Amino acid sequence: xxxxxxxxxxxxxxxxxxxxxxxxxxxxxxxxxxxxxxxxxxxxxxxxxxxxxxxxxxxxxxxxxxxxxxxxxxxxxxxxxxxxxxxxxxxxxxxxxxxxxxxxxxxxxxx
Amino acid sequence: xxxxxxxxxxxxxxxxxxxxxxxxxxxxxxxxxxxxxxxxxxxxxxxxxxxxxxxxxxxxxxxxxxxxxxxxxxxxxxxxxxxxxxxxxxxxxxxxxxxxxxxxxxxxxxxxxxxx
Numbered sequence: 001x002x003x004x005x006x007x008x009x010x011x012x013x014x015x016x017x018x019x020x021x022x023x024x025x026x027x028x029x030x031x032x033x034x035x036x037x038x039x040x041x042x043x044x045x046x047x048x049x050x051x052x053x054x055x056x057x058x059x060x061x062x063x064x065x066x067x068x069x070x071x072x073x074x075x076x077x078x079x080x081x082x083x084x085x086x087x088x089x090x091x092x093x094x095x096x097x098x099x100x101x102x103x104x105x106x107x108x109x110x111x
Numbered sequence: 112x113x114x115x116x117x118x119x120x121x122x123x124x125x126x127x128x129x130x131x132x133x134x135x136x137x138x139x140x141x142x143x144x145x146x147x148x149x150x151x152x153x154x155x156x157x158x159x160x161x162x163x164x165x166x167x168x169x170x171x172x173x174x175x176x177x178x179x180x181x182x183x184x185x186x187x188x189x190x191x192x193x194x195x196x197x198x199x200x201x202x203x204x205x206x207x208x209x210x211x212x213x214x215x216x217x218x219x220x221x222x223x224x225x226x227x
Contacts, residue, residue, distance in 0.1 A: 033215075040120065042201055042217035043155075058214075090154065099145065100215065102155040 002027045004103035006091050012109045013081060021076045021106050023091030029101075031094045032074040033058070034066065036087040037105075043090065049074055081110045113138045115204045117218035124192045125226045132187040132221045134202030144185045145203040145215075146176055155201070161185065172196070197225045 004025045013019055025032065033048040035058075045058030049068040063085055065077040074093075078085060091103040118133040136142060146158040159170025166178040172195075176187045185202060202218040 035217075040219050042115075042117075042219045043215075044217070045215065048214075059216075099157045099160055102147075104154045 002101070004091055004093050004101050006089075006103040006106050008106060009104065010107050012111065014111055015082055016080050019078050019081060019108075021078075021089060021091075021108070023074045023076065023103060024072050025074075025091075025093040025101070026072065027093060027095070027101065028071065029093035029095045029098075030071070031096075031100075032068065033092045033100070034064070034074070034076045035090045035092065036060065036085075037090060038087055046076070046089075081108075083110050086110050113142065113204050113214070113216045115202050115216055115218035117200075117202050117221050119221050120219065121222050121224065123224040123226065126194055127191050130187075130189040130192045130196065130223065132200050132202075132223070134185045134187065134218060136183055136185060136202070136204045138183075138204055143205045144176075144178060145205075146170065146174070146185075146187050147201045147203060148198050149201065149220075150198045158187070158200075192223075192225050194225050194227065197223055199223070 007022045030051050034046040035043040037043045044060045046064050047066040049055045052071050055066050086109050089106045092100045094100040114137045116135045124130050144161040147155040148158050149155050158174050159168045161168050161178045169175045174189045178185050199220045199222045201220050203215050205215050
């Protein structure tokens with residue numbers, strides 16, 4: 001089944017404790033993105049990648065890092081999480097000319 | 112730069128009546144436009160997309176949207192609401208060329224309530 005998977009689905013952590021949210025797609029898509037969803041703001045793009053080793057900032061990249069060492073994986077790294085990064089995070093992937101497929105979401109709470 | 116404004120944050124309709132969700136966009140180039148739906152505690156699902164072909168776009172579950180360049184609008188409609196349509200809907204624009212770019216800008220969302 002074609003899908004985008006994210007882990008973990010739920011995470012509660014404390015300020016400053018490094019964490020990684022994994023994202024994987026099995027569709028051989030070139031493009032992958034990370035978004036955060038906050039009430040009333042829709043989804044805002046954090047980072048995106050157009051292929052292996054090619055990444056760029058989205059609208060709200062501060063406090064986040066990404067890497068794209070393999071085509072199927074695009075982890076999101078929070079080196080020192082803060083409470084304002086409490087949000088619902090979505091990973092997405094697509095091929096050129098095809099709509100974006102979204103993962104199920106990761107709900108992160110930083111206390 | 113591109114932006115999207117969803118004119119209603121909440122819409123309440125009775126089952127069996129029409130649904131209208133309004134979306135205005137701003138784009139420097141010829142835009143691609145999308146509507147996504149998000150059911151409670153679920154991910155996002157594509158309802159329909161406009162990518163410079165027919166201006167009236169039909170999607171899944173009886174939804175359709177009309178691209179009006181002169182009004183910079185892409186409103187979503189459905190003739191008869193069903194209880195299962197209760198969800199949040201997002202209008203999305205991409206103006207760096209759908210094939211070339213990956214920049215999507217989301218509207219703030221419209222939450223639809225369907226009353227029996």
